[in-house]
Amino acid sequence: MLSASITLYPREPQGEISPLLHGQCLEPTGEGIHPGVWVGQNEGIPHQDGIRLGVFDALKQLEPPVIRWSGGAGAANWRDGIGPHKSRPTRVTTHQGTDHIDSNAFGTHELLRLCREIGAQAWLDGSVASGTPRDLAQWVEYCNFDGPTTLAQARGKNGDPQPFGVRFWGIGGQTWDGGGQFTPETYAAKYRQFESLFPRLQGQEPFLIAVGPDGNKSPESAAWTRQLLQKLGEWRSSQLDGLDAHFAISNSGGEFGTATAFTLDDYYGMLSESLRVESVIDEQRALLDASPIGRDAKLILGQWGVKHPRGERPLWQPNTLRDAICAAMTLDLFHRKCKVLWMANLGLGVNAGQALLHTFDNITVRTPTFHVFDLYKRHRGGQLLHADFESGEAGGLPRLSGSASYQNGVVTLSVVNSGARSPVEATVEMPGSNIEMVAAKELAGEGLAAQNTAEAPETLVPREIAPKFEPATSQSSFVHTFAPASVTVFLIKLAS
Template sequence: MQKITFRKLIGENYIYPELQGHFIEFLGSCIYDGIWVGEDSEIPNYHGIRKDLVDAFQKLHPPVIRWPGGCYADVYHWRNGIGPRENRPVTYNENFGTFETDPNQFGTHEMMEFCEMIGAKPWFNINMMTGSPAEMREWMEYCNRQESTTLTRERKVNGHEAPFQVEYWGIGNEVWDGGGKMTPQMYANEYRKFTSSCPSFGSGDQAFPPKCIASGPDGNKPKERVVWTKDFFKEMGKYRMPSLYGYDLHFYNWNLKQLQTEKKFDEKQWYDVINGCKELENVIHEQRCLIDAGLEALPKPEGPFRAAPRKCELIVGEWGNWHSSAFNARPALYQQCTMRDAVTTALTLDIFHRNTGDVRMACVAQSVNVLNSLFLTDGEHCILTPNYDVFDMYQVHQGAYTLGFEEKNKDPEVCIFASIKNDDIYVNLVNTSYSESKKIELKFKQCPEFVEAKTLYSKDPQNYNDAKHPNRVRCKEGKAPAREKDSFQIALPAASVSVYHFRKTETEK
């Protein structure tokens, strides 16, 4: 039996809520039919945005949501998505096999209303490839300028008097491929030009400068990602350093060994995917070290004027399972989510939580109808995938602190993470075994009281939710653990995700 011992119930590293971020893009049916149904739709909606999706999203307290891409960002012109909807141009989207017209009904104002309804901060990705610094600057001015200008008056005419205060701005997307097939040197030059064009929105304590996020490497290419990051920061170190808040790494857990459906798999295929997601932890450590080395090598600025801070946050702007069958799906990249996806989603979030000192923000790709989704829509139906339950169970860690523990008789198939928030202790227990239940012991120096347990599992790991069976796989109340003095005995079902909640007693405070 694996034994976990908590010597001290004292928090360590702060868990940024932004590690549980989301990503949406005009790709397949993510936006249209997914989020946007239109005000005239028979499907219940809030000003055109699907009501049941908003209501369910609100419950997750999503911290940030990235839009409009992804690859689509680099062909998106923001002016196409403002003003009266009946006057907006119709464009065409070839992005990742979407091959559909874009009526531009979901634009800046609709995105901001969506963010306001679900309580998320927006992350806007600008068009670097087919756009210009002038277009980016005008979008920033339109969104964030307080003073009365032609652009802010236009924003008011379009329905929003106060500035949107968009904080995060991605400067290009995957520039190593669909974003321009650039070299790090080419991109660094473009990045300097675009970020130098950003407005500052005030000065001193009143300033609201954009937090510019650079396009990082392809996380799935071990050799290229190392060289890319080294070369990018070497280029940044030449002469004057531009503003650089974050560095956006993308990593997908590819399942491409054979063309197989994401809904049918054997035990070997289960473990291929489960083990594949674990690589991300090494990638994060590697990239954090490379970023820190690059920052350390920057020349010290000359003169009395304030220079850009020698700091850069690592961000994972896209992550999730990508099964081979998604390439042939219609709508594009539509993918069902089974317990296999739920377990890897839990493991990945635990990687972020465990390494909160190394990674600052992360966005699952994508939230609706694409790849590792939390929501799948089918006409009037909005189905919550098992991934939704994982995010729901794990939201307790937002704003908490990591909690250290010791392991004995470690079982490699049981993955553990713990956090503490005030007097509440949350322990994640993920059993990655395809078919075996597991027993573990949680031991405390001073035993807290058990509050509740939540467990997500299914008798068949291949199970998923659909319109006919929307609750086939759903989080349930877990069994109370058996207590023996200062320890708890817990049984974990095979292929399961559990969160156990304890609370400090008065003697421990």
């Protein structure tokens, strides 16, 4: 059996892991909202105020810290999604390559009530391509103002007299493509206009997010940010709180097989592709730091995730163990980059992209990616710890990799065994520490293409495991054998 070692240093904190690195996205495209999240009064599907109960319960368990409502790249108008459902217009959108019919039944109130119920902050995007600064300003007033204005009173008449308190506002979305096909210069002019007219309501501190680059296109990604920051910093500079870069773990052309049929080389190739995001993070943070207006701005990865070749269902794709391992390796990387990356949002939540949840008639299936996010929750808000992994390579990648954090007397250690064929016995050492207890859960399967389906929704679920911890022999270490192609999370309680 292969052997390895992992050494953790609880006395060497590296910075706080922002909970916002575990953000999610919802978008009214494909089957994401209809019939994924929203089923209305369908008597055949359990729901809570129109929201599919299986989706609601899963999100309640996951506790996503922020949900991005990715409407800034489309032509939708927020006014279409308020008021009595019977009076809301039905529209068609085509910007995702499909004729998508949207009843607007899931609008501002439905989204923000969902966020409130599951404890998530909301990030709303206003379109700079189809909307005006006035449209966005009035949306802000509608959501957030507590006073006797027509818009605030309309919010009350629609069921929510108390302001929603939305903090995160995106000025545009994917403006380099479907959000207007702007150049950095023309988008900068739009941003300045929208930002200057953005309401600064008393007692509120809006967090304004500019559209960053398509991180998959180099050298365009660097040119976009460099030129955008230059223009935003000219004359009287604009408020810039965050820059939203995007990155897809791209398999849309079948470079690494299909979602469920792929070779071992395809498997390792897609894992390697997922780690390319590190160069995007480093590039964008360096550009922000080099700019007076960008120096204090937070770097955000506003949409990321695996993209497989499209099938018959628009934007829907299978979600396998391979996808889960990509998600785990990416989250671990985000944790390790917590000094420079502040927020990240997986796309697109339900029935689209690397989804957390798939729905089939009245069934909600939690994907392997959902289980990774659920396992990794304990990292949120913890102090990143220095960790050394000595394990050799598999497919050109570190065989074992992961991240470690500390809070409230407990070390959380997440480990990915990327090796598809071989188990690895590893000793986990914590020099100078006394371990009181070790608990662990593992996500692994019988094959790299294993997935959860409507017929077999629990093919891949975490299971409790027992690491070999013998205090009589050593109080600062334990041994565990990592299954091939697995994700394991340990909770290590330290003696006080």
